[in-house]
Amino acid sequence: MVAARTVMCYLLCGTRLFQQSMRNTLTNVLIYMQADMEITTAAKGSMLAAIATGYFFTQVPGGALADKLGSKNVMTLALFLSAICCILVPTAGDHFGLSGMWVVMALMGAVQGPMFPTSSVFLSKWMPKPAPGEPDEKAWGTSMLDIGISIGSLLIIPTVTTLADALGWRNAFRCVGFASLGFVALWVFLAASSPQECWFISQEERTFLDERLSKPAAKSQKAAITAAGGAAASTWIGMPYGVALHSGLWAVYGCHMAFNFGAYYLTNWSPTYYKDVLGMSPHEAKYHLMLPHVTNLVAKTLTPALIALLARQGFSLLASRKAFTVSGYLAASLSLAVVHSTRGMNPWVPTALFSMANAFFGLAPSGFKSNYLDITEEYVGVIAGYGNTLGTVSSVIGPKITAWTLIQTDQNWNIVLGTVCFVNLLAAFNYSRCAVVTPLEQLVGEGKAE
Template sequence: MEEDPRPSWGQKCSPYCLLPQRVTCALMGFLAVLFAFTNRISMSYAITRLVIPVNRTEGNDTDSKFEEVCPKEEVEESKAASTGTYDWSEQLQGYILSSFYIGYLISQVPGGILADKIGYKWVLGLSVFISGLCTVISPITITVGGAYALIVVRIIMGLSQGPIFPAMTVMLSVWVPARERGTLGTLCYSGSTVGIIVSNAVSGVLLFSLAWPWTFYFFGSLSIIWFVVFVLVCYEHPATHPFISLKEREYLNSTIVTLKKEKPPIPWKPMLLSMVMLSVLISQLGHDWGYYVMITCLPKYMSDVLQFSIRSNGLYTALPYVAMWIATILSGLAADWIIRTGKMSMTNERKLATFVAAVGPGLFMVVASYAGCNKLLVVGLLILCMFTMGPYYAGQKLSAIDLSPCYSGTIMAIANGLGSVSGIISPSIVGAMTPNATMNEWRVVFWVSFAIITFSGVAFAIWGSGDVQKYDPTYKEPETEQK
């Protein structure tokens, strides 16, 4: 058996590091996405305390039976938890939640190209830093300027976060060998899931115990602190890192193919016109639709339809994402093992993971909508929904690095940017589809999501790939086997 050339992750490389530097970079990437998502999602939760609740009249003759609304949970609320002072309609709330994705869409491709050209470090670092500032100033923006000023700040936050995934993809292509891509790549990307968990769980506690602005102050400050640490401990390339061990540097040099000269211009035509790229874009759109419906609207579904209290909402909204994070990490480890042992090709592993992560969530969210007011059953089905979405990060999400290590930032920017269209339109569409916030209205939302994400999984299963494409400068013709 061939000896594994990887250096031990626990080896001592200098007095200044306890982990290999590729692991340090992956952990900082994980935290970058985690804090970015807490900034993004905190509004989805805080808005349930900002707005005047929906006025439900009991004893109406709408003949809706149990589908309309569940009994309100009888839990004493904190005095700090206000009943809402802003008369924002469901549709205006949708505009507030979706405005983030307008900026997010605009900055994706420029951010990806910039990260490919100059490197990932400052693109990623400043993106998280500006996002944190926008979060910190959100309370004063709401107080002074109201809903439309908040929309402007949310757009700016979206502009700052657009380059995060493209820049992090460039970081992974520079620091992580293909045989560890499933493990360390999914670790980085799973920061989005943990960010949702932290945002939901901590927001519930903060909103229960303190005034609503503290939710924004807390999460925004963490992003700014992260920026300072990131600038000090992360470097652009293994060759320029002063504290990397010689063994790790040699390992990365031997396992990561890099260009010795300047990159050629981006091959836009072959990149954009390939069926592989089309499958990546369709898959991203479908996944992001289901994902954004869940992350932006699940707190409202828990509050408006299931009638959970503010404390219970935070706990039960977080549980599905705990399941998703566990599935993400396990699927990443499994993907590396499957590929390393030759049990499945990289392409087939990516297709299988993506398909499971499409059909499973769509199926379970629809079933959950038929569980009525059985709150524990609904939460259990939503946990299964998000658990089956976890393998997505060991599937299509790694495509940008798989298809073109040299232009991974650009490919990620195009796919993630197009996927953000779902983030722009889904909250507004959901708001328009659920004007009364009833169970029947939400059931239609879940059926539409099922159709969209299932189609996207099928498309990637047909045309997707995990192989380096011919337009990438590092592409090598496969060696023909001689018998």
């Protein structure tokens, strides 16, 4: 019998698959939309930033709601409303032009905003602490979360391209939206916010998880910490100031911002790069655009085996988190740094480099993203909400910076790619120095720096 927590991780994978599919539909139909509308480079940058703009405002409250109302309820509402927005995007475009589409895409981002912090809360209720000699289920669960993103990013390219060719770009949006509503029904039937709420979990697994899941501090302990005041006391930002300012937290946040700046560049701008620089139509570039997502998916699938290998070699949990994060960012940066210099070669050469970069970005779920579940037991939703909000800042300004740079430098893609490399190298350096795996509320309460 499949463990209930395994089913929950597969369901969570599905939520991210459909979220990413809805999010990336615009990226893949922009070329088709140009046949109906005049879309400048600046307009592309603005449209690609629309979802991230809406995403920015709802993540912290979404994480707090997941802590209080249950992650299943928040996820259900977010997915349902996102699907409705996806269905309405072309209608908004027909009646109000690009401005109308931008507003609906931003609304889609706003209702999707709670999904990352809610996913972190969901995993914290289901994934047990790793024991010596046993698999790190937290890293596996986080990998499943990102595998959903990779599968969605991969499948949406041929799906939307085929739909747009056969039915038009408007119906491509609608088909993706209705398919997402179908998954919402499955989620409602099977998902549970915690083992106690699951209708098909075995008693044996429930007992195991009750013994092994991280337990937040008791109310009496929280009251004592609050009464003590200082860095460990509760604050209006939803966590103690000492936790909010800890270098270990900002090591994770810095990596998250760099990840969104780099990995989402590949997703958002690759279709434009292949058309404008390599001279390939969407149909010709289809498999080139898919390959980086394939390599990213393969990397994420292999990470559990790599985690086990490092554990057998004596790597501590902290050393493992650093190894995945730092090596992934370094190798991705090196791959991207030389992409544009190969533009005169066979198109499969830059595709291979893009694919290598995205494969190395695929190590992130077992690095800094898993670290979200290490650094707190008390403030999972709030910390994840702030982290993804900061990551969203990169998602908002990244497309705009890229568009502005291309306009100001006469389409100099070397500068664009160089900026991505620099940001990721800086984040890797900071993470190597400051990352921690002990809950920050414990470190702050004990007065330790790390």
